[in-house]
Amino acid sequence: EDGYDLWLRYRPLAGPAQADAAAHARVIVAPGTSPTIAAAVAELERGFGGMTGRPLLRAALAEDGAIVLATPAQARGVGLGSASIADLGREGFWLLTTTANGKPVIAILANTDIGLLYGSFRLLELAEQGVSLAHLDVRSAPKLQLRVLDHWDNLDRSVERGYAGQSIWDWWTLPDYTGPRYTDYARANASIGINGAVLNNVNAVKESLTARYIAKTAALADVFRPYGIKVYLSARFSAPIELGGLKTADPLDPAVKAWWAAKADEIYRAIPDFGGFLVKANSEGQPGPQDYHRTHADGANVLAEAVRPHGGVVMYRAFVYSEHNAADRARQAYDDFKPLDGRFADNVIVQVKNGAIDFQPREPFHPLFGAMPKTPLMMEFQIAKEYLGQATHLAYLGPLFQETLESDTFAHGAGSTVARVLEGKVDRYRLTGMAGVANIGVDRDWSGSTFNQANWFAFGRFAWDPDGDAKTIGAEWAQMTFTPDPRFVTPVVAMMMASREAVVDYMTPLGLAHQMATGHHYGPGPWVSELARPEWNPTYYARADATGIGFDRTVSGSDAVGQYAPALAGRLADPNTTPERDLLWFHHVAWDRRMASGRTLWDELVAHYDRGVAQVDAMQRLWDALAPYVDAERFAKTRTFLGVQQREAMWWRDASIAWFQSRNQLPLPAGSPAPAHPLDYYRAIETPFAPGH
């Protein structure tokens, strides 16, 4: 019960659900023989075998209780009529309870074997969720093309911002040994529609592009291929110098172009379906085109030309630092990329973090979304929770993903949501996608905690359908991971849905950001002010002084507000029409400002910290009451972690209040407990509490 199975547990179903599944899953009919079909059949056998306690048998023609997998060309041959599924594209599927040869069957129809695999997983998931299989009619196709995990995994198996143990890529034994963990990784990803994996850290080293590592990468590609997953590599921009012995990595230099083209040819000889490159350039010390006074478009295009003949793409990150606008970190990506709209090659997609700073517990959506009509943009979320308590704090990210995706950019009037931008419906995009920074490592439960698995799962679901619903997704995950029993699912989903807001409340309420101690980003460090780059200091973000708090991003400040579409910018320019949850992100506000509640800003801020702590208390009580529904091992781990979170929510609250009180000298509102220790205590423990980084 250590959680290794993730949501693919396939434990025996409860009475009626088991009978239902057994009646519909007696035999399996799969006319194809590809490795992908073999994977689908193996998964159905494993899944229904586990859930019904009876083996699923193979047959050539439909009979009672058959699961029939077929492409339109195969449908007649196995007794199904003709099916019209052209609209489902290359990866979609249709699950249908119907008849074939006059027998009741479940048909899985798709245009390709990968679609059939996705349909098989969805059928298994529905059965695990306790859904009746008697009247299925589910048509589903992904709305985004590239659904990718970004691994920040280093070649020594450390993982940057990884909290689940070492990297699962064992570069030492690759390419020879490709044990079952790689297949299980592929199964889990295919079950949620993920179709790409960038294997190495965006802070890339040259070695990843050497022949030795290409061979290791090819071995993983071979394991993943049947599951519809392509591999990608992060490319180090200066590799032509470091590996090629050239004097420059200037993207316009003919020798540099030739080097990248030859490198791409070499990779594609080993991996014919290699996905392409991910690039972090001119950011946090990484080399890039600006080193040669070239633009990011020049930088992206040299790599794009190299992979184009092979059908590859370049995912070029907009997480850049810039000497322009050092006064506001939040402005930099937009200022560098907006002028380049339309100048990227047609196989480049620019990858933009959900917000303009850095994966904070809450950020307004990134102003580039909706602002690049001629350049495909893809989303980058961080599943790893670097700034949301990492492995120990329970924070379900579904609401964070959904909040960003349903934000309205107003790019072409109301309804131009970030989701629709990504889907290429606001501006026509030739490429679409979503990346998630993975939270996966060799820990027995893969993700550092059971509930962190939900964030991997939710990422996959939102990448498949950016218009998805966090609560529905959370319920599906809980049903599969624990039990479909509503006495468990209803309360646990309520807990999950409130959990991320609790983190916002006790870490960075009302639009505050980046108050984490620097380096590890785990506990509070709102006082930190001495780092060389001002944009790494919490004091830079909160700007707390005797009179007020918050970052003025209006015209009187950095005017980052002006990067949004006018209809939205007009509202954000005025504190009275800015949502309170984003108030201090956009405005520097007096401590005694009246809030909607009638409280002053200071009292409101303290109320949020208190509320965050109270919410964690409530989560502890709720989990304790669910003991009867959860195995002892997973129950105890979550219980222990909630205890850690409870202690640390108070740490966050008290340290933050002690610091801000040292700025404003204001008394606490009546009824709010004083910090347990003086400010110096929190400053002293800033680092020792830090795990890992």
Ligand SMILES: CO[C@H]1[C@H](O)[C@@H](O)[C@H](O)O[C@@H]1C(=O)O
């Ligand atoms: C991979 O580097 C990371 C860095 O560890 C992290 O603290 C910051 O969030 O973002 C960087 C990035 O996204 O490139």
